[in-house]
Amino acid sequence: MSSPKVLVLRAPGINCERETHHAFARAGGAPEFVHIQQLLADPKRLDQFRMVVVPGGFSYGDDISSGRVLAQEMKAQLGDRILQFVARGGLVLGICNGFQVLVRLGLLPCTTDKLEEEVTLTHNLSNHYECRWVTLQTTKSRCVFLPAGLTLRWPAAHGEGRLIARDAAMQQMLLAEGYATALYVGPDGKPTEQYPHNPNGAPLGFAGLTNRTGRVLGVMPHPDRSYLPTHMPEWRRTQLERGALPEDGDGMVVFREMVRVAKAEG
Secondary structure, eight states, rough: OOEEEEEEEEEEEEEHHHHHHHHHHHTEEEEEEEEEEHHHHHHHGGGSSSSEEOBBBBBBGSSSSSSHHHHHHHHHHHHHHHHHHHHTTOOOEETTTTHHHHHHOOSSSSSSSSOOEEEEEEEOOSSSSSEEEEEEEEEOSSSSSSSSSOEEEEEEEEEOOEEEESSSSHHHHHHTOOEEEEBOOTTTTBOOTEEEEEEEOOOOGGEEOTTTSSSSESSSSSSHHHHHHSTTTTHHHHHHHHHHHOOOOTTHHHHHHHHHHHHHHH
16 A cells, blocks of 8 residues: 655745654655645645645744734635545644644634634733643544544643633533544643643643544644654653663654554545
């Protein structure tokens, strides 16, 4: 079986594309860098891929707000084609700034068939950029490539990561109906809104979302910075205690599962 092709989007200010490319290659995918201007010039190019990922960084310098310029550019010229890509079985991943792009594009949570901005990712309650390791618990969500019940350590690095729905009822609905995919948890293993375990103060501890079909995932913390065992903060202690390192770091599960699903579906 041939390796499923992954479009790794490049744009001015995106700076995590190499790690993302390597993680997908390590997972058995066939990643390819495609600049946003190449995609806008030839939107049909999207049809060549099974997966699309928008990596982290500061696209267009996060001018206006994080991810806004790239999202508007994509919505204006690629919106319908992206919806068609997902409808025919494509998989989409947005990491950190990529998550911000997908939210502002309207692809997450996309509870209807339209690209509408239903939630926002706004400034951290700390009012400054947060860069720290966090602990996540994956939920029983709609997402077809993020298993439930995992406890994961990923690094967070963002200034606008607090996920807010239009009201408390919608925030609860996203959790109850399986749109929330990962929650920040405290030392007791329970979802938390408390700093620093929740680095941005997101209500109910939201750290990630999927869409109605479960084929789009956005996460604020970085699996692309925790996919190798030596990325993990206590890897030397782990090596001493076990005598060897595990094959993967905690972030690798996203890339392996995404490739696995793409291969299984042909």
